[in-house]
Amino acid sequence: MSNRLAAxxxxxxxQHADNPVEWWEWGPEAFEEARRRGVPVLLSVGYAACHWCHVMAHESFEDEATAALMNDFFVNIKVDREERPDVDAVYMAATQAMTGHGGWPMTCVLDHEGRPFFAGTYFPDQPRHGQPAFRQVLTSLAEAWFKKPEDVASAAxxxxxxxxxxALTASATLGATDLDQAVRGLAGEFDPLAGGFGGAPKFPPSMVxxxxxxxxxxxxxxxxxGDDELVRQARHMxxxxxxxxxxxxxxDQIGGGFARYAVDRGWVVPHFEKMLYDNAQLLGLYARRDNDMSRRIAAETADFLLRELRTPQGGFxxxxxxxSLTPEGHSEEGAFYAWTPAALVEALGHDRGAWAAELFNVxxxxxxxxxxxxxxxxxxxxASGEIARLSEVKARLLDARSLRARPHRDDKVVAAWNGMAISGxxxxxxxxxxxxxxxxxxxxARLLLHVHLVDGRLRRVSRDGAVGAHAGVLEDYACVALGFLxxxxxxxxxxxxxxxxxxxxxxxxxFRADDGGFFDTAADAEALVARPREFSDNASPCGQSAMVHALATYAAITGSGGHRTAAEQTLAVLAPLATRAPRFAGWALTAAETMLxxxxxxxxxxxxGAERDALALAARRRPGALVLxxxxxxxxxDAxxxxLRHRPxxxxxxxxxxxRGxxxxxxVxxxxxL
Structure with a gap:
């Protein structure tokens, strides 16, 4: 029997529509039901490609006894973080503040006003690794709600x-000295052995x-x-x-495209989910580099987007x-992508299989x-012969892999991420x-125009060509605008x-804030317990840093001083974080470099013709240049x-x-x- 999520x-x-949990979607009706019953709200946030979301769903949300406990003592709300980034942002901030870390699945328990008094991430079905079982957590929270209401209210x-x-306190716009200092800060966190920044897990630092x-x-x-030694360090990183x-x-060495992150310092084992926002950003990054390796990665990643993420409506x-499923029918992480030497020999024959195993470290x-x-x-x-051999091997392995059970595709179209894909x-x-x-x-872009743009306002998602109900957030407006530019x-x-x-x-x-920056939600959007406002970049740009790029680019094309001023004011809002933690402000630093x-x-x-193409390509090689x-x-x-006017x-x-300026x-x- 399906629950409310079936609609x-x-x-x-x-994915949770058949759970025995009586899930609600986020909305006032769920909170009204909690008030009527006098119980707290349990909020569970995740996304379709999240491995540990699947694990917790199987262990707890599909378990009849756990579901009964949830249904008896809570009103349970399930949220897709990609569809409602505003809700996710508010409660992720709470989770990080209360626990010191964050991630998905995220579990928060709220009062009737939406104020959280408990937060965590994954909870196992049995006590494990120092973590209590989810049912123990639920029982304790229900007891606190009913027996210690004053403590709950105070915590909330x-x-x-x-x-x-x-909020952060705005400072002066980032200057050349600040950018030099950011490079020094990044050098202090650089991994000299394996590349990238920090240890495991290791994420692709696209914006940095x-x-x-x-x-x-x-x-x-x-x-x-610039200082020669500092430039050398930056180039090496x-x-x-x-x-x-x-x-x-x-x-993905045979199919192109990047997984979300590596679980180890040496980039060997990925967390195998592939996200549009990662691949859109990395596509543009590699494409702008003028060497054979970068061109190959860019082409393979673009081909992956078109082959595996493109929807019938033209979005991504x-x-x-x-x-994905193993041959035995079990769902396992990485089953679609991993190989054994025997599987390579089966796909390629003995000689080529052995050669591929050596080359790919199988x-x-x-x-x-x-x-x-x-x-x-x-x-x-x-060598040309070896390059040709590798190309043949990759094609044959891709064909062999296509016979395996494919991973599930989350086919909703997110406006912001499609804006990034357009740019890439x-x-x-x-x-x-x-x-x-x-x-x-x-x-x-036409899909975004014709489906996501409703009465002049962006909607966040669509699916199968039908637009969703949720309003676009700041990153949607910024990334789509930049994609159009x-x-x-x-x-x-x-x-x-x-x-x-x-x-x-x-x-x-x-979306404008009094300090010159922006909020993540519109002034007329649904009011949450706090109006979300992100200052740091994560796996994708925060809305404010993305807006700096869009505003500055628009100003450069049109000469609009108002848009340039708005870009500078927003960059000043982001400056304190950029100087203090450059790893989490890569897109703001990129904008500052370009605006400088x-x-x-x-x-x-x-x-x-070829002569104009050569000149245009040289122009586009200029760092951060806007080229028409x-x-x-x-x-x-009448241009x-x-x-464009008066350019003979x-x-x-x-x-x-x-x-410039x-x-x-x-x-010339x-x-x-040039």
Missing amino acids: ATSPYLL AAVAEHLRQG LEFLRRYVDARDSGAAA LVRTLHAMAGSGMY ASALDAD TEDGTFEKGMSTLTLRHMPT LCAAGTFLGRPDYIQAAVDA DLLQATGEAAWLDRAGALLDVALEQ AGPEEIVVVGEP VATPTETGE ALDL TVDGRPTAYVC MVCQQP TDPAS
């Missing part, structure tokens, strides 16, 4: 007050690497001055980490699950579990010369500028964009105009001169 649109909620009030005091890339490129190109991730078990699904003992190995690249072949595909399309990637970006640069279609501007208008009207350089505004004008490409007929008095060619040759340089026709 949900979220794939994660639908204290946590709620803490949540409402989450993009900051380092722009920092190095700006100083290599002469766009900014960037290159070492990019190469380490590309050869790691976290990267949220994630692939970590778990051993008899296994590097993962149960004698299975993840695929890590021992070295990248350089635009970068891959322009730098790799792949118009099909740009067309895929256009298709995704990247499409403007990739396609030259001026309409994308107007569409981005309309989204930024809503953000400035509905202007950013450069480059118009390339000329007739289509047009024909001579598009740059006259669609002010930035020089001596009939394709010509680049470079401006309302000052323009002499136009030679790519090397």
Whole structure:
């Protein structure tokens, strides 16, 4: 028998529709029911690709005795964190404050006003590793609610007050000295043996690497001055980490795309779920690097997005699950991706199978579990014959793997993550010369326009072409606006500028805070126990840092001083965290680096052809440059964009105009001169 979640649109909620727990979706009706019954609210937050969410569901939420305890003493709410990031943000802040850590599944217990008085993450079905069993936790909480109401009320009030005091004090805009200091701070946390930052688990530091890339490129190109030793350190951290991730078990060596993180310091064993937001960011990062390895990773990752995450409507699904069925019918993490030497021989034959096992570090003992190995690249072949052999082996292994039971796909379309995918595909399309990637970006953008944009406001998710009810949050407006601005640069279609501007208008009207930054939810959004406001980047940019990029890019294209000022004010709000903890402010630091350089505004004008393409590519290699490409007929008095007006060619040759800070340089026709 199904519960209330059977009517949900979220794939994660639908996974729990047959639980014996009497789940509710988040909403006032659930809290009203709790008041009527005089019981607390149990809030469980997770997402569809979360391995430990599945474990807790199987151990506890599918267990009749546990469900009975939950149903008797709580009103139980299940939330998809990807669908309701606002709810997740508020209660994750509470969980971190109360326990010192966070993660999913997240379990909070709330009073009737939504104030949490207990929080935790995964709880086992039996006491284990110093953790109480979930049923013990439930019993204790029910006893506290009914027998010690004063203590519960006091704890809830204290946590709620803490949540409402989450602002930082704005400082001056980040300058060159601050960026140098951020590089020094990152160097102090860099792992010199394996690349990346910190120990296990090790996440792909996408935004930090993009900051380092722009920092190095700006100083290599002469766009900014820098200390030679500091630039060397930054370059080493960037290159070492990019190469380490590309050869790691976290990267799908035969199918392309990255898993969410590695559980070990050496990047050998991934947590196998694949998230759209990771791959969208890493796609753009690798695409902008000018070397064979980076181009290969970018192309394979873009192909993975189009092959495995693209929806029939042209958008991109949220994630692939970590778990899949084994040949014996058991659901296990990594079953789709791991190999044994015997499986390689079966797929490739003896000689090629042995060669692949050596190259990919597949051993008899296994590097993962149960004698299975993840695929890590021992070295990248350089001889043409070996490269061809590797390409053939990967294709055959991909075919063999396609016969396995596939991981579940969370096929909801999240606006912000699709905005990131649009940006990543635009970068891959322009730098790799792949118009099909740009067309895929256009298709995704049209879905956002025609489905997610309702009465001028963004909705957070859609599924199967039907828009969900939940309002877009700040990251949706910022990432989609930036995606549209990247499409403007990739396609030259001026309409994308107007569409981005309309989204930024809503953000400035509905999300702005008194200190010049932004809240994560709109002024007219559902009121929660605290209005969420994130300052740090996590696996994806926080809404405020993403908004700095969108505002600054829009200002560079249009010359709007108001948008530039808003970007600078928001960056000042983020500055204290960026200087104190640069690992968690990579996107703010990237924006600061670009804004310090202007950013450069480059118009390339000329007739289509190889000569103009070469000049445009050189322009796009400039760190953080905004680049528009047009024909001579598009740059006259009636040009669609002010930035294009009065830009004739020089001596009939394709010509680049470079401006920065309302000052323009002499136009050039030679790519090397850029």
